[in-house]
Amino acid sequence: MNAAAESISISPETRAFLDRKHRLFIGGNWVDALSGETFPVIDPATEEQIATVQLGGPEDIDAAVAAANKAFKGEWSKMTSYQRTRVMLKLADLIDQNIQTLAELEVLDNGLPMMLAQYTIAGYASEFLRYYAGWCTKIQGDTIPVSPMGLPNGETLTYTKREPIGVVGAIIPWNAPIAMFVLKLAPALATGCTMVIKPAELTPLTALFMCELIKQAGIPDGVVNVVPGLGHVAGAALSAHDDVQKVSFTGSTAVGKKIVQSALGNLKKVTLELGGKSPVVVFPDADVQAVIGGAIRAAFFLQGQNCMAGTRLFVHKDIYQQVIDGVAGIASQMKLGPGLDPASQLGPLISAQQRERVLGYIQSAKDEGAELICGGSAPDRKGFFVEPTLFTHPTQELTIAREEVFGPVLYATSFGDTDLESIAAEANKSIYGLSGSVWTKDIAVGLKMAQLIDSGQVSVNCHAAVDPAIPFGGNKMSGWGREFGKEGLEPYLKTKATTVIFSNPPM
Numbered sequence: 144m145n146a147a148a149e150s151i152s153i154s155p156e157t158r159a160f161l162d163r164k165h166r167l168f169i170g171g172n173w174v175d176a177l178s179g180e181t182f183p184v185i186d187p188a189t190e191e192q193i194a195t196v197q198l199g200g201p202e203d204i205d206a207a208v209a210a211a212n213k214a215f216k217g218e219w220s221k222m223t224s225y226q227r228t229r230v231m232l233k234l235a236d237l238i239d240q241n242i243q244t245l246a247e248l249e250v251l252d253n254g255l256p257m258m259l260a261q262y263t264i265a266g267y268a269s270e271f272l273r274y275y276a277g278w279c280t281k282i283q284g285d286t287i288p289v290s291p292m293g294l295p296n297g298e299t300l301t302y303t304k305r306e307p308i309g310v311v312g313a314i315i316p317w318n319a320p321i322a323m324f325v326l327k328l329a330p331a332l333a334t335g336c337t338m339v340i341k342p343a344e345l346t347p348l349t350a351l352f353m354c355e356l357i358k359q360a361g362i363p364d365g366v367v368n369v370v371p372g373l374g375h376v377a378g379a380a381l382s383a384h385d386d387v388q389k390v391s392f393t394g395s396t397a398v399g400k401k402i403v404q405s406a407l408g409n410l411k412k413v414t415l416e417l418g419g420k421s422p423v424v425v426f427p428d429a430d431v432q433a434v435i436g437g438a439i440r441a442a443f444f445l446q447g448q449n450c451m452a453g454t455r456l457f458v459h460k461d462i463y464q465q466v467i468d469g470v471a472g473i474a475s476q477m478k479l480g481p482g483l484d485p486a487s488q489l490g491p492l493i494s495a496q497q498r499e500r501v502l503g504y505i506q507s508a509k510d511e512g513a514e515l516i517c518g519g520s521a522p523d524r525k526g527f528f529v530e531p532t533l534f535t536h537p538t539q540e541l542t543i544a545r546e547e548v549f550g551p552v553l554y555a556t557s558f559g560d561t562d563l564e565s566i567a568a569e570a571n572k573s574i575y576g577l578s579g580s581v582w583t584k585d586i587a588v589g590l591k592m593a594q595l596i597d598s599g600q601v602s603v604n605c606h607a608a609v610d611p612a613i614p615f616g617g618n619k620m621s622g623w624g625r626e627f628g629k630e631g632l633e634p635y636l637k638t639k640a641t642t643v644i645f646s647n648p649p650m
C-alpha cells in the first residue's frame with residue numbers, strides 16, 4: 144500500500160484486507176479473472192490508489208452464472224425456509240460485528256463521512272437483512288375457487304405456489320455500495336434465488352469483504368457470486384446472459400435502457416431503479432428551521448450523489464428568503480474533508496470525472512443566468528471535492544433544474560398564493576418521478592400534495608423516508624418496479640398454478 148493510504152488511521156483488519164489480493168468470488172472460491180487483468184481502486188479523498196482488483200470479463204460472468212445455476216438446483220433448493228432465515232440473521236450479525244472494517248472500507252472506497260457509512264451498515268444493511276429474513280417463512284400462494292370445464296364447486300382444487308425465479312443478476316452503482324449490495328441480496332436470499340453481483344468498478348471493496356461474511360454465515364457455495372468488472376463488459380454480459388432469469392439494476396437511466404435491450408434475448412425479467420430530480424415543496428406554515436435542516440440533508444446527503452436527492456426546492460414567497468438564507472448559511476459553513484476525519488461533514492465526489500461533470504453543470508447554471516447564492520467551485524486541494532452549491536432562478540428553464548446532476552447542487556425557486564394543482568404541476572415538470580417531500584403543518588395540504596406529486600415515494604415533513612418495509616422505486620423515467628417491503632419480493636418470484644380435478648368433467 145502507498146504512503147498516503149499508510150498515513151490514514153485505519154484498523155489492522157481494514158489494512159490487512161486492503162493489502163491482500165482481491166479476486167473474484169465464484170462458487171464459494173476466490174479465483175483470478177480469466178483474462179488476468181486488474182484495475183486500481185482509488186480513494187476519492189486523496190486520489191491515491193488503495194487496492195488492486197481482478198477485472199472480471201464475460202468468461203468470468205459465464206463461470207459465475209454456471210456456479211449460481213448449480214447452487215440453485217443443489218443444496219440451497221433443499222434448505223428449509225427456516226434455515227434460510229437463520230443464515231440471513233447470521234449474516235446480519237456478522238455485518239454488525241464487522242462494522243468498523245466495513246465502514247472504513249466504504250469510506251476509503253466511496254468517500255462518504257464515517258458516521259454515514261456506519262449508518263448505512265448498522266442502521267440499514269443489517270436491518271434490511273433481518274427484515275427480509277423474516278419473510279422466508281411467509282412466502283405463500285393461494286387456493287382459488289374455480290370451475291374448469293364447468294365442474295361444480297367442490298370437485299376441483301386450484302392452488303398457487305410462489306417459486307424462486309432462478310439466477311438473478313444484480314448490477315449496482317457506486318453511490319451507496321454496501322446498501323445497494325444488501326438491498327439486492329436480501330430479497331434474493333429470502334425467496335431462494337441465487338445471484339451474480341457486479342459491483343461498480345469504482346467501489347468494489349465492501350462487496351468483496353461481504354463475500355467472506357457470506358461464507359462464514361453458512362450460505363452455500365455458489366448462492367452468491369461477485370464479479371467486479373467494467374459495466375459495458377461484465378455488466379453487459381450479465382444482463383444479456385441466457386441463464387440469468389432476472390436482472391435487478393440500480394444506476395443511470397441511460398444504462399437502464401441498455402439493460403432492457405440486453406434482456407430481450409431470453410426475455411428475462413428486469414427491475415430498474417434509476418435517476419431522480421426530486422421536488423421539495425415548502426408551504427408558508429412549515430417549521431422553517433426543520434425545513435432548512437431537511438433541505439440541506441435532502442440536497443447534500445452523500446454529497447448529492449443520491450438518487451432520491453431533493454434538488455428542486457420550491458418555497459412559498461412568504462418564507463422564501465428565510466429558507467434561502469438558512470440553507471446558504473449552513474451550506475457555506477459545511478466542512479469538506481476525508482470521511483475518516485470525524486469533523487468532515489461532506490466528503491469528496493466519487494471521481495475526477497464526476498467532479499468535472501458536476502462543475503460543468505455549475506457552469507451551465509451560471510451561463511444560463513441563475514443567481515449563485517453559495518458554493519459553486521471545487522476547493523484547491525487533493526481529492527474530488529465540490530462545495531455545496533445553491534442557485535436560485537425564477538423558472539425551471541435551467542439545465543440543473545431538468546437534469547440529474549448527482550452532486551451537491553441545489554436549485555431553488557419561490558411560488559405565490561396559488562392552488563395546489565399549479566404547484567404540483569411545477570413539481571411534476573420532470574422526466575423523473577422517484578421521490579419528493581412536502582413541508583407544512585396543515586395535514587390536509589400535506590396529504591393532498593403527496594397525492595398530486597407523481598413520484599414513487601413522497602414524504603411529508605421529512606425527505607426520503609427510508610425503511611426496509613417502505614416500498615421504493617420510481618415513476619416515469621425513474622424506473623420499473625419496486626424494491627423494499629413485501630412488494631420487493633415479487634420480482635424474485637414466479638407463480639405456479641396447479642389444478643386437481645376430483646371427478647370426470649361433464650361431457
Ligand code: NDP
Pocket residue numbers: 314315316317318341342343344345372373374375376377378379382393394395396398399401402415416417418419449450547549577617621622
Ligand atoms: P451507471 O448507470 O453508469 O452504473 C451503474 C452500474 O451499471 C455500474 O455497476 C456500472 O458498471 C454498470 N454498467 C455501466 N454500463 C453498463 C452496461 N452497458 N451494461 C450493464 N451494466 C452497466 O450509474 P452510476 O454508477 O453513474 O450511478 C449513478 C446513477 O445511479 C445515477 O443516475 C443515480 O440516479 C442512479 N441511482 C439510482 C438509485 C435508485 O435507487 N433509483 C440509487 C442510486 C443511484 P461500472 O461502474 O463498472 O461501469
